[in-house]
Amino acid sequence: MRTLLVAQPIRWVVPMDALTQLAQEHADFIEKLTELEAALDEMMATREASDEDVELLDEAVRFFDEELFPHFDREEAFLLPTLEAKVGLYGSLVNVIAYEHAEVRREVGKIKEGLAALKAKRGGPHDKEIEELNRHGVFTVQFLWDHFRKEKMSLFETARETLSPGEMEALGRGLTSSPSARGPSPR
Numbered sequence: 020m021r022t023l024l025v026a027q028p029i030r031w032v033v034p035m036d037a038l039t040q041l042a043q044e045h046a047d048f049i050e051k052l053t054e055l056e057a058a059l060d061e062m063m064a065t066r067e068a069s070d071e072d073v074e075l076l077d078e079a080v081r082f083f084d085e086e087l088f089p090h091f092d093r094e095e096a097f098l099l100p101t102l103e104a105k106v107g108l109y110g111s112l113v114n115v116i117a118y119e120h121a122e123v124r125r126e127v128g129k130i131k132e133g134l135a136a137l138k139a140k141r142g143g144p145h146d147k148e149i150e151e152l153n154r155h156g157v158f159t160v161q162f163l164w165d166h167f168r169k170e171k172m173s174l175f176e177t178a179r180e181t182l183s184p185g186e187m188e189a190l191g192r193g194l195t196s197s198p199s200a201r202g203p204s205p206r
């Protein structure tokens with residue numbers, strides 16, 4: 020009897036570990052940040068904020084509040100304390116990462132203020148408001164690029180090297196436990 024050879028789908032799936040999932044989220048975030056950068060570039064070139072630019076900026080603020088900050092919260096709740104217990108807070112990247120989260124939260128506050136000022140001035144010249152928003156926006160985008168790279172290349176590697184399989188598993192459970200069910204960051 021002739022057997023028809025059909026490529027079988029792989030029946031087992033390698034579970035994505037918690038750190039790979041965080042890195043995947045970074046990749047999604049980079050797309051959002053690229054859109055923000057494009058809106059800023061356009062406003063700087065035309066010296067005018069179009070309705071579409073404002074929509075994109077509103078969307079960027081929503082992204083920071085609803086996607087980026089919950090990601091920070093999960094890293095702070097589960098990854099950083101676990102790593103701190105292993106490698107310490109100082110002289111490690113743990114305090115650097117925590118500091119950078121605070122810095123991004125502060126800058127996003129400036130972006131929100133800048134966007135409110137821009138919206139208020141759109142009836143007349145609003146060059147200064149565009150420049151101010153661009154300054155904070157570009158800083159945030161570049162800072163986050165560097166932050167994600169630092170996490171992927173260094174922090175996550177440290178975690179892989181120092182956490183036991185049990186700790187990695189607990190980390191995965193923590194990171195995937197319904198982030199939206201958690202309250203806002205206490206900061």
Ligand SMILES: [Fe+2]
Nearest residue numbers: 091094116170
């Ligand atoms: Fe982070």
Ligand SMILES: [Fe+2]
Nearest residue numbers: 041090094170
């Ligand atoms: Fe991250």
